[in-house]
């Protein structure tokens with residue numbers, strides 16, 4: 012196999028160095044290295060390949076919105092070398108057969124590693140446990156289980172799931188949404204929902220489930236991961252659980268670090284534009300501040316995109332009828348740069364920890380999320396933090412275009428992505 | 443004035459007064475034997491109703507016809523929220539028909555905002571979900587002004603299911619613009635959690651507010667709210683928030699009683715109160731036509747009214 016040398020990259024934003032890749036592994040780091048091929052990375056930051064703990068690839072079932080192939084292309088362009096594919100497909104990924112299918116599709120596409128998430132309950136119906144062990148033992152080696160999109164709201168079922176996955180070091184990733192408190196909910200419950208006449212989605216509906224689940228996880232001694240925290244109160248509960256030494260981790264999406272619910276009322280694309288309709292909903296400025304702080308101080312472990320592609324007809328409609336979700340793979344690093352790096356809350360080592368190392372660790376995903384050091388698999392993202400550009404989704408690899416950032420100027424650009432030494436993206440384009 | 447009337451918040455004080463003054467002028471026409479003006483001849487007004495409301499539709503239809511506009515009634519009931527694409531498709535159809543104004547009633551809050559992004563004509567919100575119903579607020583203000591004179595400093599009490607009421611939302615906004623002092627009275631379950639950010643007072647106790655009120659507006663209570671535990675029983679609701687003869691006796695002599703209709707007689711309002719001389723419920727219907735004429739006239743830029751009303 013040929014060798015590649017990445018010239019002059021600043022590893023985690025540090026001093027420029029050359030990185031020699033041989034046989035898919037970082038062989039040497041130093042000055043004046045040479046290889047069969049050379050990638051000029053002067054001025055670029057080298058990060059460990061990003062890992063997403065929460066991606067909706069839609070296949071099987073909604074190939075009109077996204078496929079494993081298109082979604083992983085988007086991931087590679089966003090600097091990701093591995094993604095966890097959420098289970099709410101059609102059919103639901105609740106058997107070994109479906110998770111193996113998704114895993115194989117990922118292998119065939121080859122843009123990044125796809126680790127399927129298994130459903131906690133059969134059909135996401137919240138009634139009985141899916142065959143969690145069979146999924147764990149399958150070729151896909153599932154370690155993350157989630158009914159994402161729906162909350163495992165039954166306390167007994169949640170307890171059993173948390174207990175059961177201990178047998179194979181799994182983790183239950185909970186979409187925390189008390190269903191009765193959010194019946195018919197359309198956006199964050201607050202001043203804006205009151206004015207717009209949209210049924211409110213109270214913060215307590217998220218916080219109550221997180222509090223309950225932390226207590227359950229502590230009681231049975233299991234690992235809990237909380238998906239897409241969105242409120243200041245959720246942060247406080249996770250902080251409290253961690254202070255107790257409980258095995259609780261949490262994620263935040265890029266959009267919850269940047270966008271607020273007043274965009275539903277007033278934005279450059281008008282009011283009631285469903286491009287901002289997402290689950291959990293965009294919250295207030297105070298929530299955004301709390302989430303940023305919590306990500307900086309480690310209360311929130313990682314950033315997860317919750318990349319949720321939808322075809323245009325599911326968004327070009329009245330608010331109540333529109334689908335919830337936004338795409339995010341191709342903008343995640345830029346949004347994190349704007350929200351966390353340019354505000355001085357995180358340095359690039361901090362970004363690497365929260366967008367690569369922590370999600371790989373939580374997902375028990377070997378070979379990813381390792382520091383860029385000799386002997387590590389060469390999963391590397393080269394990023395230009397110095398540029399700024401207007402977001403134009405026309406060129407996106409995702410099949411869907413439901414990004415809230417269209418027309419907005421964001422910093423940074425992923426220049427190259429290497430998956431085990433093989434470039435999946437070069438010069439900002441699929442390799 | 444803005445091109446659309448989607449929210450009462452779209453109206454400045456001057457806009458609102460212009461509409462009410464124009465409605466006053468137009469009311470004179472209703473007293474003539476020939477009730478029609480040629481003002482909007484050749485213009486097309488589409489009544490786009492995704493939700494049944496015969497009363498509101500007829501009111502807009504009468505208003506448009508008295509101004510000689512062509513009226514197309516487009517009933518799209520049943521296709522609203524279940525099949526999302528229909529609103530945009532409908533908008534494209536309206537564009538092709540050259541609608542100058544679209545009067546839209548829709549079960550989803552914000553549907554008129556979306557429509558306004560897709561059509562060139564003026565959009566008039568005739569009620570969207572639990573959001574707003576600005577022409578209802580205008581006709582209510584018009585009715586109050588006819589009975590009480592200028593609204594500055596007048597005390598208006600709105601009673602009932604504020605949470606789900608587009609009428610209440612629009613009234614709070616418009617009445618505060620016009621200088622009235624609004625008090626909302628409801629059980630806490632039927633008020634938005636952030637109602638304290640609204641330009642109004644809030645009370646849970648109707649009896650203490652009544653003696654200070656110049657206007658008491660009763661909102662319709664939907665019986666299904668009881669099943670969703672917004673209040674315990676109809677009887678309890680009626681006892682605490684219903685307007686009966688004993689409560690009316692606490693109001694001062696000139697105070698009026700309003701209701702946007704349709705009423706639950708015996709629930710939020712006693713029959714004898716609804717039919718009393720204090721009640722403006724019948725006038726509100728007539729005033730609806732005049733006020734909506736004023737809105738269509740001003741939005742569609744009709745010729746100078748002075749020359750037409752002799």
Ligand SMILES: [Zn+2]
Nearest residue numbers: 159160186238
């Ligand atoms: Zn979710």
